[in-house]
Amino acid sequence: MAGPETELAREVQRLRTEIQQLREIVNALFNAVFEDNEDEEWEGAPDRDDKFHLYN
Numbered sequence: 270m271a272g273p274e275t276e277l278a279r280e281v282q283r284l285r286t287e288i289q290q291l292r293e294i295v296n297a298l299f300n301a302v303f304e305d306n307e308d309e310e311w312e313g314a315p316d317r318d319d320k321f322h323l324y325n
Contacts, residue, residue, distance in 0.1 A: 271279075
């Protein structure tokens with residue numbers, strides 16, 4: 270049976286692998302969003318619509 274240190278080391282390695290995978294996913298999503306919008310100019314936040322209420 271593996272000792273607690275060995276099990277902890279395996280869990281830390283598994284978590285590092287998952288974090289790296291999540292970073293790659295976030296980077297891919299970020300690139301996809303900004304590659305699609307390269308030709309568009311950002312004009313800032315949209316104007317506030319007083320008739321629209323988020324909590325209605």
